[in-house]
Amino acid sequence: MISLFKKLFLVIVINYIDRNIFSLLSEYFLIFPLTFLAFIYYVYKSDKNVGAFESFSIGIFVDLISDTYFGLNAIIFSLTTYFINLNSNTFKLFSYLQICLFFGLSASAYVGFSQLILNIYNFSYLTLFLSLIANIVFCFLIAFISSYFPKKINMRV
Amino acid sequence: MARIAPTSRQKLSFLIFILIGSFILYLDVTTNSFQNVKNGFKALKISTYFLTREYTIEPIKFFIKFSKNKNDLINENENLKKALDLSYLNNYLISNENIFYKDKEIIKTYADYKFSSSYNIAKLKNIDPNMYKCCDRHRMILEIIESNNYDFIESVVFNDQGIVGQIIDENIFFEVLLLTDISHSLPIRSELNSFFCNAKGSGNADHIQCSYNPLIWTEDIKINQTFYTSGLGGVYPKDIKIGHVSKIKKIDSNENVIEIKLITNPLRSDLFGVLRN
Numbered sequence: 001m002i003s004l005f006k007k008l009f010l011v012i013v014i015n016y017i018d019r020n021i022f023s024l025l026s027e028y029f030l031i032f033p034l035t036f037l038a039f040i041y042y043v044y045k046s047d048k049n050v051g052a053f054e055s056f057s058i059g060i061f062v063d064l065i066s067d068t069y070f071g072l073n074a075i076i077f078s079l080t081t082y083f084i085n086l087n088s089n090t091f092k093l094f095s096y097l098q099i100c101l102f103f104g105l106s107a108s109a110y111v112g113f114s115q116l117i118l119n120i121y122n123f124s125y126l127t128l129f130l131s132l133i134a135n136i137v138f139c140f141l142i143a144f145i146s147s148y149f150p151k152k153i154n155m156r157v
Numbered sequence: 158m159a160r161i162a163p164t165s166r167q168k169l170s171f172l173i174f175i176l177i178g179s180f181i182l183y184l185d186v187t188t189n190s191f192q193n194v195k196n197g198f199k200a201l202k203i204s205t206y207f208l209t210r211e212y213t214i215e216p217i218k219f220f221i222k223f224s225k226n227k228n229d230l231i232n233e234n235e236n237l238k239k240a241l242d243l244s245y246l247n248n249y250l251i252s253n254e255n256i257f258y259k260d261k262e263i264i265k266t267y268a269d270y271k272f273s274s275s276y277n278i279a280k281l282k283n284i285d286p287n288m289y290k291c292c293d294r295h296r297m298i299l300e301i302i303e304s305n306n307y308d309f310i311e312s313v314v315f316n317d318q319g320i321v322g323q324i325i326d327e328n329i330f331f332e333v334l335l336l337t338d339i340s341h342s343l344p345i346r347s348e349l350n351s352f353f354c355n356a357k358g359s360g361n362a363d364h365i366q367c368s369y370n371p372l373i374w375t376e377d378i379k380i381n382q383t384f385y386t387s388g389l390g391g392v393y394p395k396d397i398k399i400g401h402v403s404k405i406k407k408i409d410s411n412e413n414v415i416e417i418k419l420i421t422n423p424l425r426s427d428l429f430g431v432l433r434n
Contacts, residue, residue, distance in 0.1 A: 019287050023287050023290065026290050027290075049160055051170070052167065052170040052173070053170070056174040056178060064198055065198075067195060067285060070181050070184075071178040071181035071183075071184075072182055074182075075179055082171040082175075085160070085162070085163045086162060088162075089160060089162070117186070118293065119292045119293055121339055122360050
């Protein structure tokens, strides 16, 4: 139960940061889906497979707190969780570079899908492309930091 | 520790949840079925915020204010700010008085006409600047002061710059559909009164757009040309300045799209006026 509240609290905090960053960076055609990145990082680092119900519920909760259409984050979170669960052992063979590319590509896929639903009339390939580059660079930075400060970054949720 | 690849049962549960998610998403996009849940959550969020503020920050603030000699000065300053905001709203309405009530004056004698009681003051409760800047859905939540159970549905909402939208839903608070929301449609006209069209919200902050057939509407539209409300929809009063043409796109020989930059910005103020129906 404590773990559940901890997760929900973390989701709220990260989502709050996410929304604040969004308002700053949207003028530069950049979107960092921090909530999504944090969630896939949690699924990636988890010792056990994250269940479909958990990913779906967290997605619905994110939909509720971020005032988007219900089901949008739930579908993406479930799909990504399934994909990570399916390839969890394969990821162990990957280098940091490949993992960062995967995270960056997933984030831009998230941006693309959510923009398709939320912003179809003003869908921007520029935003998608710039977000892809920025997210990959962002993941590289996080990977660099985690390799320099491994104990502090590699915390378990 | 190695993680086991999903079993066929787990795969099936993922598939079921993805299908449920898709169904919920389809339902929400097409029918807006979860609006009550979302509004309830928003109301809860706003109430929690204000209650928390009321019982944590406000007492501390009060104590700090109380302990300072500048307390009176601060209060006076706040009152002056409120009065100034109100006067901005009044100024806007007075400057458009003849236009706003042109239709009403026909059926109302001057003696019945009370300008000061013709609109209510509303405080901004919630607006999502992220949604306003990024996405198609542009809404705002207001609290109308002394609403006295009037029916405010379809009432015009304005700030000191001009019209910002109309009320579409009333609950504890009032939901405002902004002019830039893609589901919003505003009948407008050109300065020369020879061009009319329904301007739809573009989903972009501060912009609405209007598509027309140049073979039917022959007036030459130019950049920076001013547009006004035509009053044809029956919701907005006519002849209110809306904005200037910022872009003209020629789609084909039968269709042009003009983009109009609005003169109003709903993020500018936290005090609004709501015209009574």
